[in-house]
Amino acid sequence: DGGITQSPKYLFRKEGQNVTLSCEQNLNHDAMYWYRQDPGQGLRLIYYSQIVNDFQKGDIAEGYSVSREKKESFPLTVTSAQKNPTAFYLCASSIGAGAAGEQFFGPGTRLTVL
Amino acid sequence: SQQGEEDPQALSIQEGENATMNCSYKTSINNLQWYRQNSGRGLVHLILIRSNEREKHSGRLRVTLDTSKKSSSLLITASRAADTASYFCATYGNNNDMRFGAGTRLTVKP
Numbered sequence: 511d512g513g514i515t516q517s518p519k520y521l522f523r524k525e526g527q528n529v530t531l532s533c534e535q536n537l538n539h540d541a542m543y544w545y546r547q548d549p550g551q552g553l554r555l556i557y558y559s560q561i562v563n564d565f566q567k568g569d570i571a572e573g574y575s576v577s578r579e580k581k582e583s584f585p586l587t588v589t590s591a592q593k594n595p596t597a598f599y600l601c602a603s604s605i606g607a608g609a610a611g612e613q614f615f616g617p618g619t620r621l622t623v624l
Numbered sequence: 625s626q627q628g629e630e631d632p633q634a635l636s637i638q639e640g641e642n643a644t645m646n647c648s649y650k651t652s653i654n655n656l657q658w659y660r661q662n663s664g665r666g667l668v669h670l671i672l673i674r675s676n677e678r679e680k681h682s683g684r685l686r687v688t689l690d691t692s693k694k695s696s697s698l699l700i701t702a703s704r705a706a707d708t709a710s711y712f713c714a715t716y717g718n719n720n721d722m723r724f725g726a727g728t729r730l731t732v733k734p
Contacts, residue, residue: 514666541720543722545724550729551726551727552630552712552724552725552726552727553667553712553714553724554724555721555722555723555724558720558721558722560720566719566721568721569723598664600666600667602666602667602722604720604722606720607720610654610655610672610674610716611654611655611657611672611716611720611722612657612669612672613657613659613667613669613714613722614669615666615667615668616666617665617666618664618665618666620664
């Protein structure tokens with residue numbers, strides 16, 4: 511999956527708990543992205559980061575938070591404020607600003623709220 | 625909101641036939657890309673077409689782009705059972721953001 515790893519593959523959460531999804535890349539890419547995918551649907555952009563210590567909200571950022579302290583890491587926290595978090599979460603990276611934007615995806619994390 | 629909308633939502637064809645998927649989008653773009661997703665997996669980049677290009681080929685793939693109509697099409701020729709997957713168009717904007725459509729689920733019957 512192009513040098514991007516996501517962990518865990520499956521994650522179960524009780525209502526009211528925060529959980530953090532890991533995304534690491536060794537491609538030396540500046541830009542990283544988080545998407546949510548619901549069954550039979552396309553990808554919706556949660557957050558993206560173009561450079562270390564900077565990130566922007568996507569279309570569905572409410573109930574999620576991110577950090578970008580290192581170039582290779584872009585963890586996503588699903589907070590208790592996210593009312594319907596059960597979904598498939600995909601992380602991606604790309605070279606960054608000035609490039610064409612081809613994205614490389616991780617294998618995904620499937621989050622289920624019990 | 626999602627930028628691209630694919631048509632049809634689902635497509636079923638016989639091996640050897642051609643498959644055509646269409647994508648429409650709403651705002652100005654830097655480029656448009658097509659991705660493939662096998663069930664439960666991450667997406668894989670297939671082909672990219674820049675906003676100043678009209679047609680691009682890669683193997684059995686042909687992509688067209690009409691910026692005046694804000695639409696693109698992906699043609700897969702001589703389809704194989706292994707082409708069975710979901711296909712997504714994605715628009716890359718001037719803010720380095722990417723927006724995906726809802727996808728077309730392609731089934732190629734052997």
